[in-house]
């Protein structure tokens with residue numbers, strides 16, 4: 290009964306013969322593949338994503354940086370010059386697809402806080418993963434998340450935990466930075482994922498580049514281990 294309902298919602302159900310883990314995590318895989326998926330209105334999380342890209346590449350991964358689709362109306366974007374400028378400056382960045390999630394062994398998300406929660410644009414993307422989830426394609430993906438907010442206690446940690454909630458349901462493996470490197474202390478000390486405070490002019494108040502790179506490398510290392 291329940292499977293029938295899920296079939297209607299998400300398509301073909303998983304057959305008993307199919308493995309429940311994602312197919313990209315087989316022993317023939319050599320280079321760990323990392324998808325970095327972000328949402329950003331004014332560039333902060335794009336910058337975090339770019340630093341994560343560098344860190345993941347340095348750790349030997351094949352990396353793709355992608356944004357989620359913008360859903361805000363044109364009028365809202367036009368009312369904020371920094372938002373409009375950022376959208377124009379990132380036209381070249383591809384939009385993430387479900388195939389990218391299936392491709393990746395590790396996935397690093399970055400999203401600004403919206404009242405302590407995940408932006409609707411990112412949530413919409415996550416909500417489109419029902420079919421992958423139902424067919425076991427997100428099991429054992431190694432995931433990690435980053436965030437930003439205007440205030441130093443404006444919801445960064447909660448936003449990261451909100452992102453992870455979906456991934457617990459996927460059966461993903463959360464690769465949080467914890468306090469595994471001194472850079473975490475130097476960047477604000479968020480063990481859930483690197484986060485930053487950003488002022489109205491888009492300036493970051495903490496030095497987080499090295500913490501982002503450490504988080505990305507750790508994500509690759511854990512994905513490497515699971516991928517063996």
Ligand SMILES: Cc1cc2nc3c(=O)[nH]c(=O)nc-3n(C[C@H](O)[C@H](O)[C@H](O)COP(=O)(O)O)c2cc1C
Pocket residue numbers: 328329330331332333334335401402403404405436437438439440441442443444487
């Ligand atoms: C609708 C909305 C809600 C927000 N809520 C908060 C909030 O509760 N606390 C906070 O410190 N910042 C809040 N912000 C500020 C954003 O988190 C900040 O602009 C963002 O982190 C910048 O990241 P970006 O440059 O990648 O867009 C909010 C912004 C918007 C547009």
